[in-house]
Amino acid sequence: MDALSYQSLVTGAVALMVARSFYVRVKKAPEGNETMARIARYVREGAMAFLAREYKVLAVYAAAVFALLAATLGLLSAGAFAAGAFLSLIAGFFGMKAATYANVRTAEAARAHGKPTALVTALDGGAVMGLCVAGLGLIGLGGIYALFRNHEHLATIVHSFAVGASSIALFARIGGGIYTKAADVGADIVGKVEANIPEDDPRNPGVIADNVGDNVGDIAGMGADIYESYVAAVVAAIALGLTLPIAKLQQLAPSVSEQELRAMAVSLPLLLATIGLAVSVVGIFITRALKNLPPARVLRLALIVPPFLVVLAAAGILPGLGFSSGTVITLAAGAAGGAIVGLVTDYYTSMGPIHKVAQSSLTGPGTNVIRGIAVGLESVAIPLMTLVAVGWISNHYLGLYGIALAAVGMLAGTAIVMTVDAYGPIADNGGGISEMAGLGKEVRAITDELDAVGNTTAAVGKGFAIGSAVLTVVALFAAFNMEVDAVRRAKGLPELVLYLTDAKVLMGLLFGALLPCLVGALTMTAVGRAAGAIVEEIRRQFREIPGLLEGKPGVDPQPKVIVDIATSAAIREMIAPGAIAVLAPVVVGFVAGPEVLAGTLAGALVVGAVLSLMMANGGGAWDNAKKHIEKGGLDGHAKGSDAHKAAVVGDTVGDPFKDTSGPGISILIKVMGVVSLLIAPLIA
Amino acid sequence: MDALSYQSLVTGAVALMVARSFYVRVKKAPEGNETMARIARYVREGAMAFLAREYKVLAVYAAAVFALLAATLGLLSAGAFAAGAFLSLIAGFFGMKAATYANVRTAEAARAHGKPTALVTALDGGAVMGLCVAGLGLIGLGGIYALFRNHEHLATIVHSFAVGASSIALFARIGGGIYTKAADVGADIVGKVEANIPEDDPRNPGVIADNVGDNVGDIAGMGADIYESYVAAVVAAIALGLTLPIAKLQQLAPSVSEQELRAMAVSLPLLLATIGLAVSVVGIFITRALKNLPPARVLRLALIVPPFLVVLAAAGILPGLGFSSGTVITLAAGAAGGAIVGLVTDYYTSMGPIHKVAQSSLTGPGTNVIRGIAVGLESVAIPLMTLVAVGWISNHYLGLYGIALAAVGMLAGTAIVMTVDAYGPIADNGGGISEMAGLGKEVRAITDELDAVGNTTAAVGKGFAIGSAVLTVVALFAAFNMEVDAVRRAKGLPELVLYLTDAKVLMGLLFGALLPCLVGALTMTAVGRAAGAIVEEIRRQFREIPGLLEGKPGVDPQPKVIVDIATSAAIREMIAPGAIAVLAPVVVGFVAGPEVLAGTLAGALVVGAVLSLMMANGGGAWDNAKKHIEKGGLDGHAKGSDAHKAAVVGDTVGDPFKDTSGPGISILIKVMGVVSLLIAPLIA
DSSP: OOHHHHHHHHHHHHHHHHHHHHHHHHHHSOOOSHHHHHHHHHHHHHHHHHHHHHHHHHHHHHHHHHHHHHHHTOHHHHHHHHHHHHHHHHHHHHHHHHHHHHHHHHHHHHHHTOHHHHHHHHHHHHHHHHHHHHHHHHHHHHHHHHHHTTOTTHHHHHHHHHHHHHHHHHHHHHHHHHHHHHHHHHHHIIIIIISOOOTTOTTOTTHHHHHHHIIIIIIIIHHHHHHHHHHHHHHHHHHHHHHSOGGGGGGGSTTSOHHHHHHHHHHHHHHHHHHHHHHHHHHHHHHHHTTTSOHHHHHHHHHHHHHHHHHHHHHHHGGGGTOOHHHHHHHHHHHHHHHHHHHHHHHHHHSHHHHHHHHHGGGOHHHHHHHHHHHHHHTTHHHHHHHHHHHHHHHHHHHHHHHHHHHHHHTTTHHHHHHHHHHHHHHHHHHHHHHHTTOOHHHHHHHHHHHHHHHHHHHHHHHHHHHHHHHHHHHHHHHHHHHHHHHHHHHTOOOOOOBTTOHHHHHHHHHHHHHHHHHHHHHHHHHHHHHHHHHHHHHHHHHHSTTTTTTOTTOOOOHHHHHHHHHHHHHHHHHHHHHHHHHHHHHHHHHHOHHHHHHHHHHHHHHHHHHHHHHHHHHHHHHHHHHHHHTTOSTTOOTTSHHHHHHHHHHHHHHHIIIIIHHHHHHHHHHHHHHHHHHHHHHO | OOHHHHHHHHHHHHHHHHHHHHHHHHHHSOOOSHHHHHHHHHHHHHHHHHHHHHHHHHHHHHHHHHHHHHHHTOHHHHHHHHHHHHHHHHHHHHHHHHHHHHHHHHHHHHHHTOHHHHHHHHHHHHHHHHHHHHHHHHHHHHHHHHHHTTOTTHHHHHHHHHHHHHHHHHHHHHHHHHHHHHHHHHHHIIIIIISOOOTTOTTOTTHHHHHHHIIIIIIIIHHHHHHHHHHHHHHHHHHHHHHSOGGGGGGGSTTSOHHHHHHHHHHHHHHHHHHHHHHHHHHHHHHHHTTTSOHHHHHHHHHHHHHHHHHHHHHHHGGGGTOOHHHHHHHHHHHHHHHHHHHHHHHHHHSHHHHHHHHHGGGOHHHHHHHHHHHHHHTTHHHHHHHHHHHHHHHHHHHHHHHHHHHHHHHTTHHHHHHHHHHHHHHHHHHHHHHHTTOOHHHHHHHHHHHHHHHHHHHHHHHHHHHHHHHHHHHHHHHHHHHHHHHHHHHTOOOOOOBTTOHHHHHHHHHHHHHHHHHHHHHHHHHHHHHHHHHHHHHHHHHHSTTTTTTOTTOOOOHHHHHHHHHHHHHHHHHHHHHHHHHHHHHHHHHHOHHHHHHHHHHHHHHHHHHHHHHHHHHHHHHHHHHHHHTTOSTTOOTTSHHHHHHHHHHHHHHHIIIIIHHHHHHHHHHHHHHHHHHHHHHO
């Protein structure tokens, strides 16, 4: 085993051990009184039941793809696919299990010890997910590298691993997204709007499902998503390192031999991921240590700073290994680009624009919704320009390989980004539990503050995810072209030339453009439909259970019915959009050929980038505009006013935007990219 | 003068004479009682005042561009630009003037003679616009052809003409769109939602402005838009005919000499436009004659049938001139594609989907808006697939030139499409006037029916416009590449090769994607802001004018204040998005070069196609879902119910979608295409 294999596997293993220690620490913390424990158990059981059902469906899917891959690309490919998928599933399992312990303990910590301890408890819970995601990802990739780095089918093995990771992420994100938003919207419509009872009120039978949703959507789904981003970025860079003409890699290390150069291009992404994970582990401990500072500032820094530390570390290590200064500059561009995209997201979802959205609520829900969509559309501009600049710089220094490397640089701090991302819904859940268990206003104020910070960090995290996704897909797209060419060269066929004015490419472009729309429509409709069913059931319970709405002591709602509705709906509705994402590139590739498939990828990329950014930022702006009004940001229009009701409508629209359709579309384009790359040899 | 020049100019002149006869006929019809005449005068004066102010701004813009073109590309180019712009302005002027006479006369015809006469009156008014648009367009293009067909700079002259047409259309559409929706949304919010008075109630000071808006947006703006589509499609085909390598035109007429082939490729679009206009004039008379049949059926046929008649005529004429059967098939594909896109639009805006949107109103405005957006996203799929199929077929038979020709085939019936399009807002205005003048329920029922049909035909018309826009831009895009190559060849430089995997092209693609978003955001924000100002003013009048809201006799609102607010806002707010559209390709082209500009065009095309289709169809679905509830489509939830109020919110969101941002984006991509084509020689 060479040094890098060893380093990556050891770093991954250390990360998993740290994750285990956090897990144990969270589980040992006190759980609070009996009511709290009971509510937490409901939430945990609901979440685990959903995961169990989801995993059953995914097992069938994985078995089918495994068989297909074994038959076409061989057992190694099928095995790598299974490994990619399996590691995603266990990261999601342990991460979510930790989160469902941490939520109630965060509430108890807030009650017994105050904000700093609550913050640390929620962070510890999130860190389990963060470290599992990055640790398992690195172990998987490092393991493949250790075993197969000199194997002639290394490319296919790596691509298969990525397809395993991506397709699980796709289903987990869409299924979890439908669940969480259907429950959230359904509970809010009847609770907040119709019955005029507060959020998380124990009388509302939808509240448990809403809290389950935070776990299956924003934690398990998000974890699978980030794991996939991490894997796909590294794989895209490896794929380009393997297939680009050697002349196009020269700038990476101008003075080494050709063979060495290729080995360096293939190993660099893994090296960066290893450095990134090591930095992140340290970062997580530093973040915990800063628990007495204002949480908003600490967590914002925790997202922005680590990528730069990775660049610093890389600047110290890479030149000694023979890499050019352009390599370090490219990584810096990626890290800076990620930070800018994150900060712009932060701006659009927590500053000026949300005041305008709040203001527009004064003239009713119509103008609120118009303004929110406008904010979402506007928010696309600077991130895309930033990505164009990052692409330009990295292409200038390292060519197309540089674009993939910039994405790796952007994602180098994955473990800590994911920790902070998972922290948010844990705090949110903690708030829900404290409300349902009647812990009082002071406790709720602490969890509310932690939750509000979580909303912003979630938006910043999404900015990173989408930004890196765009660069990754650009790289995957180039890798697809190279892979087809490599196969054609081997067969003595002419190269694949993708002219933008070729009618095949142009028609592919238009066809690709409709795929994100279709996935958006299907997921949004699914949320609407499932939320409608939940609304009906909550209304029924309020109507038919005497004394429930009045809050008569001893009268309890039936939350499990809602949990079942949400679970069945989410499992059922995730199939169609997931199938489109996986099958579209296969069908287009085999029926219409690689030129049309390349156009399809490019069309899906641009439309997908626009829609997912717009939905993530618009959704975040609506959510925080509503919160702004609730905190008294609009003089004379407090919670319960018409303006507030208008803002709740906007938030309802934004919910599936930001947590279902937007993330679904952002994974769609990556799934299409890795699937295309995998089938490239078959359609060349 | 050759035969085709003669035929096109004569056909154009005949169309204008027919238009004049309709104009005279409309003006001679009785105008009704004094109240009606007074209201109509208010509307006419408001509309003409807007046009006068808009034209002043456009004159400054045109003068600046004229000077710029004269200095860079010569006086002929500047003159052609001015001609393209001027013809657009006078088509808009006469068309709108006719419409502002026809509206009140439609109401009077409904009162005195019933539905058939009212239908014919509205159609006659619309025909003035339809025939002016197509007649002036054909005279302009035919005149250029007659004068310059053998001129060495024919390409530049034709492109300049198109830029004149396109940029006027852009400003007219955006300015008119902001006006009409700001007034509509503003009047509705205070009138329907807050004060609970019916639409078009004379007490509402915003009603006159709303009716003015129908004229300046849906008639003058739409007219400029359709004129531009017509010109751009013909110009794209001519441009490709002039610049494509001769081998790529061979399939058009395999047996003729090279020189003759190019002449045929350049003249064919003009010939088709001439046939199309002749067919349309006949079609308009036939449509009028069918006035006793149900209007919905007649007008739907009037939109769908003419393109097929043009194909039939072409099938009779073209083979005799030496054109291949592939040419006729391509035209048929274009006509069929247009019909399919139109029918799909019809489906999404008047059938199943609107019931689902209506149904979703039962759970509130949030789910209504979510469903409407989902319908909009879903509605993108079949039209784009249809355009892919049309592109595929036409490319198969005639190469890239075929794609341009298919767009011409789709637009061949422009005169009648525009007639039916302009009919809608005339009927709508007629309804408004009959309401304000208190003509009673029976009259209102007639105008309501005519208006409802107009909503659907407007949606179908938009489908045609967007469908042809997509094909036209694909063709413009190819023409841009050819034009740059022609210049480079002349200079002895290597050809422009646009590889989809070139980082420059990819970065352009991402940059282009953000432009439609920015224009969408700016226009939507503009509507929101202007509507907000109007809401404040209407509220002020209701508050400060004693007896107004109670309907005390002799107490009148002050509509002119609202008209002024809307006019100033629209003129001010159209500048920024218009400037982006015109300047973006210029800046990108000169700063970053033709590869990036090509990518930018492609990125803007796909995102623009998706957003404009989504907005047009989603907007139509919301509007008609609301109407469906008003007509009693939801049992137990009539006008005024919570479900209806939720549907009104969706309609408010849909208003700027379908009439401001969507059309603005659809012109944006064409403006970018023609501007790029024009500057191609300068940046080659």
